[in-house]
Amino acid sequence: MLAKNIGAFALALIIAVIGAEIFLRLLVPVEIFQATWFSRGVHTPNDKYGYVFTPDYEGMMRHADGVWYEPITLDGRGMRTAAGTDNPTNVLLLGGRSMMFCYGVADEDTVHHVVERETQSDVRVDAVAWPGFNLNQSFHLYRDLVEPEFPPDLVVICWYLPAAPVGWADAHTDLTEPQEPPDAAEIFHFMDDLVVSSDRLGFVGRAIGAPVFRSRVLYGTVRQAGLAESNIDLVTGAIRKRTSGRQDQRARAEEGTERFRTTLTGLRDYFLERDAEVLVVVIPNGARSAQWYDPMMWIVPEGIEVWNLHKELADSLDSREDFLANLHYAPSATELIGKRLAKRIDQMLGSR
């Protein structure tokens, strides 16, 4: 009887796995299931950065949270097209990750296009910001892909901190040495032409490796197992044990702070040496409260003025209406941010 039951269960399991695999492939598009955020082919492997955005790419942005089929066109550098024709004044928006890449909105609604449209000055505006790329990487992208054709007259350094209080994000940068490419096994995996997240795979998923990404059932299962694993680690305190105590965390935070200060100072000096004006802006995020940013201001090095646009717009931007796809800017937000930036840029250019 037991043998029969085991046999029946095994047969049922095989049928269920095959059925679920087929059904999930039909029901949930791969971009949504793997949370790749883009249609296929948007990423190309790269030795320096791990991956880059594919030049001349034409595809879609797709995310379960409000971005289902938004077309995107990348230029020959793999970036969103610069705004404006060749003009005597070049304005560069540097950094800001997927927020300033303006994930989820049409090309003409990106912040740099709004800036170009709204400014009274005769400018050409370019944005060097790729999803997942911090200030350090953005700077190197600028050096590699933009600088020869686009010597800026004004540089807006976009400092983005995610809402999480422990998210130091752009703080972990160091301008003096190129950052090593991300560890693929830990952060992402290339599945054909798709970069898929390794996040929450857990030790089972990581042990299985590449095949796990091919199967919806397998990937979904290990993803849940990974989630359970991290929750258990949180409850049992295993995460705290794995890092070598509070002392180590504090040391890392101090190191990160120092690196960030070096980065910001280095960026400012780099562009000042090239006769460009520099503006450092804390760009808004979807957190309702501005309180996350105020405590972070102490890490700004002396002598550098930072414009806290997040705080300024905290009451004007509604996290439910002005943001989409995991709190990225909706067109209403890019419009508002672009207008504020344009006004400030006009003031700076006017005083030259």
Next chain:
Amino acid sequence: MLFNSVLFLGFFAAVYLLYVVLQRRLTLQNLMLLGASYAFYAAWDYRFLALIIGSTVVDFTVARLIHASESQRKRKALLMVSLTYDLGVLAFFKYADFGIQSFAALMESLGFEAHVSTLRIILPVGISFYTFQAISYTVDVYRRDKEPVKKLRDFALYVAFFPQLVAGPIERATHLLPQVERARRIRMDDIRVGIAWICLGYFKKVVIADSVAPMVDSAFDNPNEVTGLVAFLALVGFAVQIYGDFSGYSLIARGLARLMGFDIMQNFKRPYLARNPREFWRRWHLSLSFWLRDYLYKPLGGNRKGRVRTEVNLMITMFLGGLWHGAAWNFVIWGVYHGALLVACNLLGMKGKPPKRSLPIVVLQISVTFIFTLIGWLLFRVSDMGQAWDIFVNILTNFVWSDEAWSYLVPTLAALGALQAYHIWQEAADDELVIMRAPRVVRWAILLFCVLCIVGVGFRPAPFVYFQF
């Protein structure tokens, strides 16, 4: 606290453990369930617990007074007290802002300046469901269909029973209260059926409804940027979404209750296999349909006062049924639209169960009914009638193929196909529990399939559509 959250699974596991430990102690078991139900509701907003407790105390007291009174006049007056309280609270929290806005719009359309501001009232989750449940008890006692319950705690549990507290099914006192009052036994069959329903319910909600929701939202949020074909597929997707969402919740609720030995009424009976609009309402949201029939349509006179009055009563019932869904004109129009369809069915002599026909005719009838239902869902889903008209015109005039259509067609067909295949199997066997009678391998394979799909897509923090009602 959403059913589709890890927090709820932990909550239910703890409640169930306590429930089993208290198996032979009914009083403690009911008190524990009541506490858990209040905690479940308080997790959303503890302040609105006062409304549930208020309804509970008022209806419990009034029902006892009604029962004790022999004077018909006094009984009626007491009933009015209960109805005024319940419907007054519901009207204030659900319809006050809508009334103010509609009044202002009316004044402005008449050329007057209307300087009004809304009260910005938060709609307490589940208020439409538990209010109707409480009303049915008082009315049943008034009609002498039900003896008043002896203990307040039992009645409080009847009103607040957490599996069906926030989105139904709207239970009847005659059905649920006796189960609250007597000792319950958990049989092996309850556990098997309960688990099966929970798996199927989560599958409908988490896998089906939540997966098609993004594309539906996207098309409805940008109606001018999609072709008519895509708009149509999004509309079909919404039909799938709202059914999967609501029937999924109901099935999870029934499954959770069944695990504890409770029997909660069936709320959906394969609605998209209906062969005419009349049959649709015998398959969709049964607990509301029956409630409206027994506590509104029949007291209005039902079909006992002539043909014209019957149709008028039907329209009034469906009008209020639409308004029950939400304080907005599109819900009212949706209700009136379905009322008109029911009147048309009456005029065409479509009464009772549709007669047996050949398969092609049945398929045609189901398809036509589904199209009429889709028009209703269009009215239900839009934010204003202008948008409904634009989408309708777009579907009729711009029904062309585009690359984008693939990403709507495949998921929609997969979701609808999976649901309908299962329903056809149930329909053919005329058995809701057909899965439990299937061979062991088939039963296990289907349930494992559901579990693997649920695990595959994972829980997302998507609230149930009907919570807003």
